Structure formats: C-alpha cells, structure tokens
Amino acid sequence: MLFPSRLVQRFFPIVVIFMVVIFGAVYVYSVPFIKEKVYEIERNSSRIALDNVFTIADRMYADTENYQSQTLDANKERLKIVVSMAESYIAQVFQQIDEGPVEGRMSREEARASVFDMLRHFKSRAGDYIWVASYDDRFLSHPDDRFHGKDVSTLKNSDGVVVLPEIIKVATHQGEGFYQYKWNRLSENTQLDKLSYVKNYPQWGFVMGSGVYLEDVAAELEIKRNKALEELRDSFKQLRVAKTGYLFIFDATTNMLIHPNPNIDGTNIQNLLNPVTHKSIADDLINVADTGKELFYKWDKPEDPGNYIYEKLSLVRHVKGFDWYICSSVYVDELKSSSEQLSDRILTIALLSLLVAVAMAFVFIYWVTNPIKQLADAALRVSKGELTATVGFRRDDELGILAKTFDEMVERVRDNIQNLDLKVKNRTVALEKSNQQLMETVRSREDAQQALTQIEERQRIILDLLPAQVAYFDSELTFQFVNQRYADLLNKSKSEITGKALEVLSQKHYQALLDQLMPALAGIESNREYSYWSEGRESITKRFLTPCRNEAGQVVGVLLVALDITSEKEVEKKLLEAQRMSAVGHLAGGLAHDFNNLLSIILGNLVSASEHYQHDTELQRYIKPSIRAAKRGANITSRLLAFSRRQPLAPLPCDIHLLLEETIELLRGSLPSNIELVFDSAATKGLPFVDPGRLEDALVNLVLNAKEAMPRGGLIEFTVTELSIEEGRIGKESAGKESMILDEPVKAGDYIQITVSDSGQGFTDEAMLMAFEPFFTTSTGGVGTGLGLSMVYGFVKQSNGYIKISNEPVRGAEITLLLPSVLAETLSETTEIRAYESPEWKGKLILLVEDDDDVRQVVRELLIKMGFSVIESSTAEEARELINVLDNIYALVSDIRLNGAANGFDLADNFKLAHPQNRVLLMTGYAFDENSGREGKNHYAIIQKPFDIKKLIDAFQIVYEA
Incomplete structure (x- = not known):
C-alpha cells in the first residue's frame, strides 16, 4: 500500500x-x-x-x-x-x-260588552292574555277579577310607578x-x-x-x-x-x-x-x-x-x-x-x-x-520545457477530464506557438479593415443627425399650425417646447417660455395646471375641461396630459395638448335639449295607450250612468263634473304629446264665459278652502278662436301654479276683456295706452284678453326670465315638473296668440293671454242631433277585438246601442279563427295594441284579405296617426280613446262613406 x-x-x-x-x-x-x-x-x-x-x-x-x-x-x-x-x-x-x-x-254598547267579555277569556297557546283600557285609566277588559272594570289610575307597582296611566300616555302619543x-x-x-x-x-x-x-x-x-x-x-x-x-x-x-x-x-x-x-x-x-x-x-x-x-x-x-x-x-x-x-x-x-x-x-x-x-x-x-510530457492516468470523473484536458492543452500550446506569427499577421490586416468601416459609420451618423434636425424643424412648423395648444415639460416642470398657439395664450413669445419654469404662468393658470401635472408626473394620464374669457366671450378648453417615459419606464416629461371645444359643447347642449324633448315624447307615447284605456272605461261607464239616470238631478250633479274631468284626463295625454310632437290643434269659436265657469267649477273641489276663485265676466261680441280643451288645460295650469305661490291661501281672479289692436297700438277700447308689451309685437286684429292674477308671492327675477323654459321649476323636493308654463306658452303660440307675465304692485303675479277672436254670429246655432241606431247598421255583426276586459265591455255596450250585434275576442289569434269561420261579419273594430306578436294592423290586413269589401275601424290610446310608416299598405280609420257614442257614430259614418 x-x-x-x-x-x-x-x-x-x-x-x-x-x-x-x-x-x-x-x-x-x-x-x-x-x-x-x-x-x-x-x-x-x-x-x-x-x-x-x-x-x-x-x-x-x-x-x-x-x-x-x-x-x-x-x-x-x-x-x-x-x-x-x-x-x-x-x-x-x-x-x-x-x-x-x-x-x-245588538246595540253598539252591547257589542262592546260582548267583545270585552270574550277577550277576558282569550288566551294564546303561549299563555298570553289581552287587556283593554279606556282613556280614563279604567280596565274595560282584564282576565284578573281584581282589575276587570276597575279604575287603576292610582294603582302603583312595587317600584312605586303608576303603570296604566303611563302606558296609555305612550299609546296615545305614539299610536303603538x-x-x-x-x-x-x-x-x-x-x-x-x-x-x-x-x-x-x-x-x-x-x-x-x-x-x-x-x-x-x-x-x-x-x-x-x-x-x-x-x-x-x-x-x-x-x-x-x-x-x-x-x-x-x-x-x-x-x-x-x-x-x-x-x-x-x-x-x-x-x-x-x-x-x-x-x-x-x-x-x-x-x-x-x-x-x-x-x-x-x-x-x-x-x-x-x-x-x-x-x-x-x-x-x-x-x-x-x-x-x-x-x-x-x-x-x-x-x-x-x-x-x-x-x-x-x-x-x-x-x-x-x-x-x-x-x-x-x-x-x-x-x-x-x-x-x-x-x-x-x-x-x-x-x-x-518538456512539451511531450503527459499525466499518465485516465479516469471517468472530473479528475480524468482534468488530466485529459491538461494533455490536450499541452499539445495545443505546442501547435499555437508554431502558428502564432501567422495569426498575428492576419489579425493586423483585419484591424485595418475595421478602422475603415468605423470612419464610414461616423460619416453616416453625421448625415443622419442633419436629417433629424430638418425633421424636427418641420415638426415644429406643423405643431405651430395645429388648432391646439401644445407644450412639453421635463420632470423638473420646465418648459422644453411650446407651439405658437400656446405662446399666444400667454401673450408671450416662444423664446420667453422655453427653458423657463412653470412659474412663468399666471398664478391662477399655474395652480390649475399644477394640480393636473402632479398625477401626470406619477404616470397617470388625465384630461380636464376648463373655461376662460377671451375677447368678451367664454371659451371652453379640454386639456390632455400624457406622461412620457424612457426605456426604463420612468417618467421623464409630460406632453400637454389643449383643444378648444366651445362649439362642440354648444352642439352637445342643443343635442341634450333635443334628447330631453324626445324623451318626453317617448314617455308620453308609452303612457298614452294604458292611460286612455282606463279613461275609456271611466268615461264609458259615466256616460252610460248619466243616460240611465238622466232624470236624477242630484246624481247628475256628481256625474257631469266627473265626465268633464275624465275628458280633461284624455286631454292631458294629448297635451303632452302635442308639446313633444307639435300635434296640430283643432281650433273653433269657443264660448269663453261658459268654459271659464265650468273650469272654475272643476277646480273648486281640488283647491284648498282658503283659496277663492273670482270670475269678472264682461259681455264680449267676439269669441276666442282656439282649441277649447287646450285652453281649459292652460287655465288649469295657471291656477295650479298660482296655488303653489299662495301656501297660506288667497285670491285668484279671472278677467276677460275684448281688444281691437291697430297697427302697433291698442284700439279704442283701451285708448290712451301704449302698444302692448308682450312676448313679441302684437299684430293688428281683434283679440280676447284673458288675465289670471293672484295674491301670492309673485315671480322672482330668475323666474321672469326662465318661466317658459321646459323643465324649469321653482318647486323643491322633486314636486314640480317644469312643464306647466312651457305648455301654456306652446299652446298660445300655436293658437297665434301672445302672452306676458308680470308682478302687480301690492299683489302677486299676473299672466295675460291675448288670443285671436271671431264674431259670435259666425258660430252655428244648430246642433246636429242624431239617433244612436241607424237602419244601415241594424242587426249587422261586428267583430270587437280588445285585450282589456273592461274597455271591451264599454265599447260593446256602445255598439249595441248603435244597433249592432257584437261578437268579441280578447286576442288576435282567436279573432283570426273567427274571421276564417264567419262569413257575415259586417265590420272589424279592434285595438291597435294587442297582447301577442300580432297587432291591430296585422289583424285588419287579415280581415281585408278575407272580406275585401267590409269595413275596419281601429282604436288607439295614442294621439298621433299610427298609419304613418305603412307606405304601400292598407290605411284604416282610427278613433282616439277615450270616446263617447257620438264620436263612435261619427267614426262609423266616415268608415261607411269611405
């Protein structure tokens, strides 16, 4: 080892x-x-x-x-x-x-005694009992014999409290x-x-x-x-x-x-x-x-x-x-x-x-x-120096790789030494070529810089010509660029602004701009509208601020663009007014059908009751004002539609004295007892040539406005006089007075002057200027609609009349209506009286289609009075089946709006297809021609709801003649 x-x-x-x-x-x-x-x-x-x-x-x-x-x-x-x-x-x-x-x-006292006795023995499942006490502190009913029928006004509990008087005091004060x-x-x-x-x-x-x-x-x-x-x-x-x-x-x-x-x-x-x-x-x-x-x-x-x-x-x-x-x-x-x-x-x-x-x-x-x-x-x-030396071992791990790499490195060093001179020479040649390319790149950069300068100059000219104020601030709120329009706004040259801090602006402009610049420097885009006066007119400007960022995403400046939107705002205001009036028309149209259906039921039943009990004087005294009120309700819908759609009026000579008496009779029941109505009647040769229903609506509106101005009561006075106006002056009936100061100069002619005055608070200066504007109201809490006086104004102008408002000394407001008149002799003295039944209609079969059961019943009774036999249907589908089965249908009477996909026009087309020679009469709750928009199709006679039997006879006469 x-x-x-x-x-x-x-x-x-x-x-x-x-x-x-x-x-x-x-x-x-x-x-x-x-x-x-x-x-x-x-x-x-x-x-x-x-x-x-x-x-x-x-x-x-x-x-x-x-x-x-x-x-x-x-x-x-x-x-x-x-x-x-x-x-x-x-x-x-x-x-x-x-x-x-x-x-x-039993007498009421016996009933009370019986009730109190029953309540004494009442107990709920939870064991609750009921007691009853009078206001003089006596138990009228109590299950405990110690208290039943006893006076407990002095009875105290263990806390020394007289209980029952306190309870009765709470109940009578709060109710419960x-x-x-x-x-x-x-x-x-x-x-x-x-x-x-x-x-x-x-x-x-x-x-x-x-x-x-x-x-x-x-x-x-x-x-x-x-x-x-x-x-x-x-x-x-x-x-x-x-x-x-x-x-x-x-x-x-x-x-x-x-x-x-x-x-x-x-x-x-x-x-x-x-x-x-x-x-x-x-x-x-x-x-x-x-x-x-x-x-x-x-x-x-x-x-x-x-x-x-x-x-x-x-x-x-x-x-x-x-x-x-x-x-x-x-x-x-x-x-x-x-x-x-x-x-x-x-x-x-x-x-x-x-x-x-x-x-x-x-x-x-x-x-x-x-x-x-x-x-x-x-x-x-x-x-x-021994370049042939080797490590001498081989392994499959990192040390083996190191040994192999060392041997290869020694061999590579030996080869590199031999080729070093050749590589140095080649590198020198490549370096010289790179230097030449670098010089060409520098020349190209200079050319690009010159072209960029020209582009920037063109952009400055374009920005000066733009119909907008343009400026650019750096992150320190210093002006780096402004166009000519922005400089003109400040009454300075561009050189006086560029490079200057934000304080170069006026204090007001500086503060307003600073409030918007701070969020922009935080990276938030914004736009804001503001107004200023220039050359005697108000200008409205919309200012846009956009943050400018560098490659790292940091905000380095802010771009300001301001546009003059005065004309756009004026157009927008006019558009909103038009949309508001259109909304009134759509709302009135949507309500008209259902409202007139209800009035058809009310008016039909009231007329039937009036005819059935015509000898009952006491009952007639209640029915006739109700009939007039129902007709006036129909006129309200017509009035709203007329205001929004400019519906043509139906003028005729009007007995102003009779109309005022009926209007006052109608209003007395709806006004407080502390408001008195007075009519100063004077004989007139002429009669106002107006739509009577619309005139009545105008007078009712004026009275209701006067009532709002007299919360503590007062006097409302009507005065009717006759005037003959010469060119620019009043006629002999009012000699010595100057030309009338009304809403516009009065044309020469004969007029009836109706004055409505009150003892109220009168008009404020603002109300005098804005009184005839739609939706203007002095009422608070959402009570007033602002349509009353504007509807009166619309009616007067459509009737070729004139109007003025004023405040009378020591009194309230006075409104004068000047309406064109005609001689009373021109009014026909004859009134056509026609029997309900006609030989032409006797026994004829009428198909009546109406989805409202009550309206259908009223119309059915009117048709039966006229002599028709009536078969009725509540849906268009059922009516189609009857049209296909029955061959002897004389005429079709149908509501235009029906439940389901089909309407009255579709049903009428089907009826005409099956019975081309027979007659069609359509009913509607709208006050305009619903045949419009049906070019190339059948047009049918339409009767407006609500209607009485006379109007229905007139409508059938028109259908018969057609």
Whole structure:
C-alpha cells in the first residue's frame, strides 16, 4: 500500500479537527435549544388548547346573546299578532253590527260588552292574555277579577310607578309601542318584570295590549346555556394536554362545572388549598386569569394519590359573558420528558455520523489527492520545457477530464506557438479593415443627425399650425417646447417660455395646471375641461396630459395638448335639449295607450250612468263634473304629446264665459278652502278662436301654479276683456295706452284678453326670465315638473296668440293671454242631433277585438246601442279563427295594441284579405296617426280613446262613406 501524500497528511487532520469542532458547536448550541423549544411547544400546546376552548365558549356566549335577542324579538312579534287578532275580531263584530238588519241587532254598547267579555277569556297557546283600557285609566277588559272594570289610575307597582296611566300616555302619543314595567301574574301577588305591546284605537276610544313576563324569556335562555355547557363537557372528554394533562371549568362562585375527576366535578373548590401558597387554589387560578402567566403549584398524581409533591402548571382564561374560568392543567415532568428523549436521540445519531464522516473523509481525500500529485509532477516537467510530457492516468470523473484536458492543452500550446506569427499577421490586416468601416459609420451618423434636425424643424412648423395648444415639460416642470398657439395664450413669445419654469404662468393658470401635472408626473394620464374669457366671450378648453417615459419606464416629461371645444359643447347642449324633448315624447307615447284605456272605461261607464239616470238631478250633479274631468284626463295625454310632437290643434269659436265657469267649477273641489276663485265676466261680441280643451288645460295650469305661490291661501281672479289692436297700438277700447308689451309685437286684429292674477308671492327675477323654459321649476323636493308654463306658452303660440307675465304692485303675479277672436254670429246655432241606431247598421255583426276586459265591455255596450250585434275576442289569434269561420261579419273594430306578436294592423290586413269589401275601424290610446310608416299598405280609420257614442257614430259614418 502506498503511503499517503504530504497533501493527505496535512489536510486529513485538519478535516477531522474541523468536524469535531463543528460537532461540539452543534451540540452546545442546538441540543439545549431543542430541549427548551420542545418544552415550550409542549407548554404552548396547553395554551393553544385552552385558547381554542375559550374561543368556543366565547362563541357560545355570542350565540346565546343572539338567541336572547331573537327570543325577545319573537315574543314581540307574537304579542303584535295577538293584538292584531283581537283587533280583527273587534272590527268584524262592529262591521256586522253596522251592516246587519236593524231588527234583532245588538246595540253598539252591547257589542262592546260582548267583545270585552270574550277577550277576558282569550288566551294564546303561549299563555298570553289581552287587556283593554279606556282613556280614563279604567280596565274595560282584564282576565284578573281584581282589575276587570276597575279604575287603576292610582294603582302603583312595587317600584312605586303608576303603570296604566303611563302606558296609555305612550299609546296615545305614539299610536303603538312596547312598554316594560312590573306586574303580577294572574291570581298571584308577586310582581315580575313584564314587557307589553300596546296599541291605541281612537276609532273605538280605548287602548289594547298584551304582554310577556321576562322571567319566561330568561328560562328559555337558561336552557340554552345548560345545553352549551353539555356540549363543552362532551368536547373535553376527547381533549388531552401532553400525556395526562386536561382542561376544567369553574364559575365565579368557585363551583366546578366540568372536571375529568368525578370527585371534584360538580363540587365547590373554594376549600381546596394550593400546597405552594397555602391559599385557595380557586383564588390563585382567578388571580392569574387572562394575565398570560401560568400558575405554579404542586398536586398529586392518579397513581400516587394524596402525595402533593408533583409540580404542575395551569393557564386560566375568563369568559366574561358566562363568568366562567377555563383552566388547563399539566405536569411539568411530562413537559420535560419529550425534550430529554429527543436530545438523547440527537446525541447518539450525531456521534455515529461523526465516525462515519471521518472514515469517509480519509478515503475521499486520498482518492482525490493522489491524481492531483500526478498532475503536479506532469506540470513540473512541462514548466521545464518538456512539451511531450503527459499525466499518465485516465479516469471517468472530473479528475480524468482534468488530466485529459491538461494533455490536450499541452499539445495545443505546442501547435499555437508554431502558428502564432501567422495569426498575428492576419489579425493586423483585419484591424485595418475595421478602422475603415468605423470612419464610414461616423460619416453616416453625421448625415443622419442633419436629417433629424430638418425633421424636427418641420415638426415644429406643423405643431405651430395645429388648432391646439401644445407644450412639453421635463420632470423638473420646465418648459422644453411650446407651439405658437400656446405662446399666444400667454401673450408671450416662444423664446420667453422655453427653458423657463412653470412659474412663468399666471398664478391662477399655474395652480390649475399644477394640480393636473402632479398625477401626470406619477404616470397617470388625465384630461380636464376648463373655461376662460377671451375677447368678451367664454371659451371652453379640454386639456390632455400624457406622461412620457424612457426605456426604463420612468417618467421623464409630460406632453400637454389643449383643444378648444366651445362649439362642440354648444352642439352637445342643443343635442341634450333635443334628447330631453324626445324623451318626453317617448314617455308620453308609452303612457298614452294604458292611460286612455282606463279613461275609456271611466268615461264609458259615466256616460252610460248619466243616460240611465238622466232624470236624477242630484246624481247628475256628481256625474257631469266627473265626465268633464275624465275628458280633461284624455286631454292631458294629448297635451303632452302635442308639446313633444307639435300635434296640430283643432281650433273653433269657443264660448269663453261658459268654459271659464265650468273650469272654475272643476277646480273648486281640488283647491284648498282658503283659496277663492273670482270670475269678472264682461259681455264680449267676439269669441276666442282656439282649441277649447287646450285652453281649459292652460287655465288649469295657471291656477295650479298660482296655488303653489299662495301656501297660506288667497285670491285668484279671472278677467276677460275684448281688444281691437291697430297697427302697433291698442284700439279704442283701451285708448290712451301704449302698444302692448308682450312676448313679441302684437299684430293688428281683434283679440280676447284673458288675465289670471293672484295674491301670492309673485315671480322672482330668475323666474321672469326662465318661466317658459321646459323643465324649469321653482318647486323643491322633486314636486314640480317644469312643464306647466312651457305648455301654456306652446299652446298660445300655436293658437297665434301672445302672452306676458308680470308682478302687480301690492299683489302677486299676473299672466295675460291675448288670443285671436271671431264674431259670435259666425258660430252655428244648430246642433246636429242624431239617433244612436241607424237602419244601415241594424242587426249587422261586428267583430270587437280588445285585450282589456273592461274597455271591451264599454265599447260593446256602445255598439249595441248603435244597433249592432257584437261578437268579441280578447286576442288576435282567436279573432283570426273567427274571421276564417264567419262569413257575415259586417265590420272589424279592434285595438291597435294587442297582447301577442300580432297587432291591430296585422289583424285588419287579415280581415281585408278575407272580406275585401267590409269595413275596419281601429282604436288607439295614442294621439298621433299610427298609419304613418305603412307606405304601400292598407290605411284604416282610427278613433282616439277615450270616446263617447257620438264620436263612435261619427267614426262609423266616415268608415261607411269611405
């Protein structure tokens, strides 16, 4: 065997010593630490178990509290239900008394006595009873004979409180509520806390209530608490700390609630002493509760009872909700045993590992150092000039690769020396060629720099010509570039701004720009609109700030672009106004169908009732205003559509005096009693040539506006005068006055002037300017729509009239309407009276299609009055089947909007296809021509809902003539 080399002799002892030192250091620094940590882990396991149980107990208390709240809420709801049942019973009895036959019917007092007697014997399943008391503190009904029928206005409970007067005071003030007080149970004298639900019944003149004793609620909670304790006891059976450690619970009175030792469980531990402190073990445990400290004491073991020499540690947590103390208990020697066993095993394993490592180190070092020695010998020979020297061994590991590489390197060095001169010469030639290429690259860079300068100049010219303000700031907020428009904005030249800090701006401009620049320097793009005055006009500008970044992603500057958007804002404003008006039209159109269906039912039934009871003067006095109100409701829909769609009016000579009298009669019932309506009537030769329904709507709007201006009441006065206007002046009826100051100059002609004045607050300056603007309103809280005066204005202008608003001295507002008039003689004195039935229609079969049952019934009765026979359908599908089956259908009357995919037009097309010569009349709730958009298709007569029999006859006459 070869002797170890000097490298082995030197290196191996060092390795051995180093490993021994490491082993000793590891043992010194790790084993005691491991012992300590294992001991701490065992102690912490006791703490964790205790904390987990504490958390469970705390959650149980929270659940108990929640259950208490839920139980109380449930009892409150039960009391409400009990009182509500009694209320329903009383209301039913009184209703039967009021509605029953007179003979044999009990008086109301007898009914009250019967009800109170029944309530005395009422009890719910939960044992609740009901009591009733009058406002003079007397029990009208009470199941306890001590109180029934008695005056208890001075009766006090054990707290010295007069109970019933206080309860009645709460009920009459609040209407209903809960009241807690002390009261005794039935037939008992002990007073307990009680919660009652009390409700006032002013229509019957008494207060009624029902209550629950809080002692009963507490009993339910005690059951819940005991259940929680049993759940904890079950969980403790499965829980152990260390080997024989355990958890236990006792309450604030030192009663042991849970303990694994049956000799201690359920007992009072106040007299158990701590052998260390000689004090009560319970007091010592309470003193360390929630302090984070452990209680050290000595106790016996199960295998050595009565010998209190074994050290124990206890942690204590206090559950404040239940007032419990949860404790962990573990023996100290059990905590240490695991750490000592672990330390012994670690030491044994470390010694064995050290011996194996020393043996392996020797073998490894010898195996590695011997080839190194051979390499060193070969290198020594090469250094002496022997370029043919080789290592002399081959291996398949890294040392073998090193040996092979060394031999190849020596061979390569030998070849390199021979070819070195040739390579140096070739490298010199290549270097000269590279220098020439570098010179050409420098010349190209100079040309590119010149071209870039020209491009930048062109870009500056383009930016100056852009219709925008452009600027660039570096990260220090210094101007690096501005275009000419930005310089013109500041009234400076570009040279005066470029290179300057942001402070070159005005203080206002500086602050506004700085607020937007700071986020941009943080990498946030933004845009903001602002306005300024220039040359007497307001300009609106939108400013965009874009961060500029370098290759590393850092913000190195900010690009500012500002655009003048004044014209776009004006267009946007006009577009919003147009969209708002379009929205009004769409909303009105969507409501028209259903609203007019309802009015068709109301108007049809009112007209039928009026005709049926035409000799009943008293009933006619109520029906006629209702008919006018229903017609006015239809006009409201027409008015909204006319405002949004510019629907043509239907003007005719109008008896203004009769219209004003009917309008005032209609309004008196809807105005407060403190507002008086006065009509100053003067005879006029002419009549206003307007749409009567729209004029009535305008007058109603003016009165309702005046009412809002008189919250404390006042006077609203109507005045009608006749005017003849010459060119630019008033005629002889008002001679001496100057030309009228209205919304525009008045054309010459004859007019009827209607003045509506009030004694209210008048118009503000803003209202005088904005009164006719759509959606402008002075009402607050979302009450006003802002459409009233604008609709009046639209009606007046469509009627070729004039309007003005003003404030009268010592009075309120005054609105004047100037409407064109015609002579009263031009109004036809004859009125066409036509019988409902016609020989042409008698017995003819009409197919009526309407999906609303009530509307269908009204239209059916009108058609029957006209002499038709009617077959009806509620769907287009059913109507199609009838069209295909019946050949003798005289005409089709159908609503345009029907449930399902088909509408009235589709059904009419099908009817015309089957019966080309027969007639079609369509009904609609809209106030515009629904035939529009049907170019190339059949067009049909349409009647507007709601309608009466006269309008229906006129519509059929048109269909017949067609």
